[in-house]
Amino acid sequence: MTEQVSFWQEQEQLPELAELCCALYERELKAISSIDNAALASLQGRIKSLPYYVKRTAYLMAQCRSPLSLDLHNATWSAKQLGKMPITGQDSLTVNNWYLTITLTPGLVVPIALQTHIVLDSIDRIDHEKKRLRTNSHGWFDLSLMEESKSIPRLLKPNKRVMTAACTGHAWLNDNKTNPIIPSLRELLLSCTIDWRNFKRAIPFI
Known part of the structure; x- marks a missing residue:
C-alpha cells in the first residue's frame, strides 16, 4: 500500500x-x-x-518539509529578505559554546558567513581533543577561540533567520540588500536535510 x-x-x-x-x-x-x-x-x-x-x-x-516557498521556475527557495545580514548575537563565545554543547555528527548542516551572504556547508570531521570541526567546503573551525572574530569565512550558529538567508541566497552589500546569490546544487541538496524544528540534527536523504 x-x-x-x-x-x-x-x-x-x-x-x-x-x-x-x-x-x-x-x-x-x-x-x-x-x-x-x-x-x-x-x-x-x-x-x-x-x-x-x-x-x-x-x-x-x-x-522535503520546509517553511520556505519553493520557486519552481527558478528551482530556488524564497522568503522575505531582512534589511541586514542576520548575524546579530553571533559572537564567537555564543557560536562556539553552541557547537561545544551539542552532539556533533558528520553530515550536520551548518551556516557559514561570507562577505556578502551566508552559505550552507556540512560537517565532515570532528576533532574533540582540539575542540574543532571541519566542513566539506570551508575547512577547519576552532571552537576553543572565544574572542570576537571578524574572519571570513565564519561559522555561525543555526537559527531560522540565518538558515533562511542561506537557503534563499539573500545577500547584502554595505548593510543594504543586493541581488541574491543562487545557491549551488550541493547547497540545495543540503537545504533538504535541514530539520527546521531542531537544528542540532540533520534529516537523512529520502
Missing part, C-alpha cells in the same frame, strides 16, 4: 519535477560553460554526473 501511495504521489508531482529539473539543468550548464581553463576530464565527469544530481535535487526539493 505504501509503495502504491508513493507511486501516485510521484505521478502527481511529474510536472513539478520536470520544471525543477529544467531550471536546475539550465543553471548548471550555464555555470559549467563559464569555467575557464578546466581540465577536460573534470568537465566530462561533472557533466556525466549532472543528470543524477539534478533529478535527486529536484525530487528532494519537492518532497
Whole structure:
C-alpha cells in the first residue's frame, strides 16, 4: 500500500519535477560553460554526473518539509529578505559554546558567513581533543577561540533567520540588500536535510 501511495504521489508531482529539473539543468550548464581553463576530464565527469544530481535535487526539493516557498521556475527557495545580514548575537563565545554543547555528527548542516551572504556547508570531521570541526567546503573551525572574530569565512550558529538567508541566497552589500546569490546544487541538496524544528540534527536523504 505504501509503495502504491508513493507511486501516485510521484505521478502527481511529474510536472513539478520536470520544471525543477529544467531550471536546475539550465543553471548548471550555464555555470559549467563559464569555467575557464578546466581540465577536460573534470568537465566530462561533472557533466556525466549532472543528470543524477539534478533529478535527486529536484525530487528532494519537492518532497522535503520546509517553511520556505519553493520557486519552481527558478528551482530556488524564497522568503522575505531582512534589511541586514542576520548575524546579530553571533559572537564567537555564543557560536562556539553552541557547537561545544551539542552532539556533533558528520553530515550536520551548518551556516557559514561570507562577505556578502551566508552559505550552507556540512560537517565532515570532528576533532574533540582540539575542540574543532571541519566542513566539506570551508575547512577547519576552532571552537576553543572565544574572542570576537571578524574572519571570513565564519561559522555561525543555526537559527531560522540565518538558515533562511542561506537557503534563499539573500545577500547584502554595505548593510543594504543586493541581488541574491543562487545557491549551488550541493547547497540545495543540503537545504533538504535541514530539520527546521531542531537544528542540532540533520534529516537523512529520502
